[in-house]
Amino acid sequence: MDHRELISSIPPEGKESLQRRSNTAGLRHLAVYSAVLAGTSMCIALKVPFWPVFVLPQGVLLVFLFTLSHECTHKTPFRSGWLNDVVGHLVAIPIALPFTWFRYFHLAHHKWTNHPEKDPELAGKPRPDNWPALLVYLSGWPYWTGMAKNLIQNVFGQIDAPYLPASQHHAMRTEARLLLAIYTFACVSLFYTPLLFWVWFCPVLIGQPFLRLYLLAEHGLCPSVANMLENSRTTFTNRVVRFLAWNMPYHAEHHAFPNVPFHQLPALHDWTRSHLKSTSDGYSEFTADYLNSLQR
Numbered sequence: 001m002d003h004r005e006l007i008s009s010i011p012p013e014g015k016e017s018l019q020r021r022s023n024t025a026g027l028r029h030l031a032v033y034s035a036v037l038a039g040t041s042m043c044i045a046l047k048v049p050f051w052p053v054f055v056l057p058q059g060v061l062l063v064f065l066f067t068l069s070h071e072c073t074h075k076t077p078f079r080s081g082w083l084n085d086v087v088g089h090l091v092a093i094p095i096a097l098p099f100t101w102f103r104y105f106h107l108a109h110h111k112w113t114n115h116p117e118k119d120p121e122l123a124g125k126p127r128p129d130n131w132p133a134l135l136v137y138l139s140g141w142p143y144w145t146g147m148a149k150n151l152i153q154n155v156f157g158q159i160d161a162p163y164l165p166a167s168q169h170h171a172m173r174t175e176a177r178l179l180l181a182i183y184t185f186a187c188v189s190l191f192y193t194p195l196l197f198w199v200w201f202c203p204v205l206i207g208q209p210f211l212r213l214y215l216l217a218e219h220g221l222c223p224s225v226a227n228m229l230e231n232s233r234t235t236f237t238n239r240v241v242r243f244l245a246w247n248m249p250y251h252a253e254h255h256a257f258p259n260v261p262f263h264q265l266p267a268l269h270d271w272t273r274s275h276l277k278s279t280s281d282g283y284s285e286f287t288a289d290y291l292n293s294l295q296r
Contacts, residue, residue, distance in 0.1 A: 001229075001275050002226070002227040002228075002229060002230075003227055003228040003229050003255070003256035003257075006229065006256065006271065006272060006275055007256060007257055010271055014271075017264075017267075018257065018260045018264050018267060018268055019259045019260055019261070019264070020261075020264065021076060021077075021078065021079040021261045022078075022079055022261070022263065023078050023079045023080055023083065025261070025263040026077040026078040026079075026083070026261070026262075026263075027078070029077075029243070029246065029262070029263070030068070030077070030087070032243075033061070033068075033243075033244075036061060037058070037061045037062070040054045040057050040058040040061060041058060041199050044058060044198050044199050045195060045198075045199055055198065055202060055203050055206060056203075056206055056207065058199065058203040058207075059202070059203030059204055059205070059206040059207025059208070059210075060207045060210050060211075060244070061207075061244075062094050062095065062200070062203055062204050062207055063095060063204055063207040063208055063210065063211040064207075064210075064211060064214075064244050064245060065091040065094060065095050066095055066097065066211060066215075067244070067245045067246045067248050068087065068088075068091050068246055069088055069091045069092060069095065069097055069099060069102060070102075070106060070246075070248065071246050071248075071261075071262055072084045072085070072087055072088030072091070072099070073088065073099075073102060073103040073106045073107070074258055074259070076258075076259065076260070076261040076262065077246070077261065077262060085099075088103075089175075092175075092179065093179065093182060094200060094204065095204065096144070096147045096148075096151070096179070096183070097147065098150070098151065098154065098172065098175045098176055098179060099175065100168055100171045100172050100175050101150065101154060101164065101172050101175065101176075104163050104164050104165065104168065105120050105161075105163065105164075107163070108120050108163035109121050110255065110258060113219065113228065113231050113232060113255060114219050114222055114223070114224045114225070114231040114232075115224060116224055120161070120163065121219075127216065127219075127220050128216075128294075129294065130294060131294060134290075134294065137212055137216070138208075138209040138212045138213060139208070139209065139212075140205065140208030140209065140211075140212060143208065143212070144208075150176075151176050151179060151180055152176075152180075154172045154173055154175070154176035155173065155176045155177050155180055157169065157173050159172055159173075186200070186201075213283065213287060214241075214245065214283065216286075216290065217233055217235050217251075217280060217283055217286045217287075217290075218232060218233055218248075218251045219231065219232055219233065219251075220233070220286070220290055221233075221278070221286075221289060221290060221293060222278045223278075227277070228252060228255035228256040229252050229256055229272065229275050229276055229277050229278075230252075230277035230278055231255070231278070232251045232252040232254070232255040232256075232278065233251055233252060233278040233279060233280060233286070234249065234250055234251055234252040234253060234269070234272075234276050234278070234279050235249045235251070235279070235280045235282065235283060235286060236249070236279065236280070236281050236282060237249050237282055237283060241283070246262040247262040247263070247265040247266065248262070248265075250265040250266065250268070250269050252272065252276050252277075252278065252279075253265050253268045253269050253272050256268075256272060
């Protein structure tokens with residue numbers, strides 16, 4: 001059974017329940033996430049005893065805002081459409097991921113998941129297939145340089161990817177110019193205070209490898225086929241990681257039925273569990289399998 005047959009087999013009332021979005025669930029999750037992030041930020045800013053130990057969790061919390069941005073592209077974290085857009089644009093700032101551009105990039109990824117040529121996440125390039133390539137990937141260097149190039153191109157209107165609609169080019173230019181202005185101001189502020197370096201710049205650099213490894217598990221070692229239950233991986237993990245990633249470790253479920261909001265993915269998993277083709281019992285297991293694949 002592929003993902004289309006599976007979704008078709010769910011009764012209409014079941015589908016309706018699974019797709020029910022909630023401002024309450026989304027805002028509650030966001031409030032807890034924000035409180036933890038505010039706590040680590042304050043510990044660094046106030047230089048409490050042993051404050052450097054908070055830099056790593058700060059970085060992990062910041063870079064995993066990517067998963068919230070990702071959810072907002074689908075307009076699923078919150079019932080109100082405007083709230084999804086506002087939050088998506090706000091979390092774009094710390095992770096340098098322009099939200100309007102990313103929405104269409106990500107929709108193309110869903111359309112062509114794991115296609116070696118058409119999936120923009122691959123852009124015709126294989127995932128790391130040797131140790132040096134893996135280390136470069138985990139460093140985040142391709143992400144930061146890619147986003148810098150993307151911002152500059154968007155600022156000057158050099159927007160030519162086929163999945164980016166012409167009707168959104170103006171919005172993408174405006175978005176890129178605003179982000180570039182914010183980053184310029186942030187860099188200038190470093191001449192007066194190192195606060196942003198320790199609360200933002202340094203943490204996102206340190207945290208990036210954790211996000212890269214997490215993202216690698218979503219489709220790495222999965223076949224290039226049309227079945228979303230096979231070309232995407234569900235990783236069984238603990239509540240902390242599921243909270244951090246807005247339940248996106250249920251990734252095959254998400255690709256099979258993207259309209260399902262994060263808080264309903266565990267319920268969708270009950271329908272998909274026996275049909276999943278690509279799974280891992282934790283990120284340690286996936287990492288070990290990936291490293292073994294490099295040796296082969």
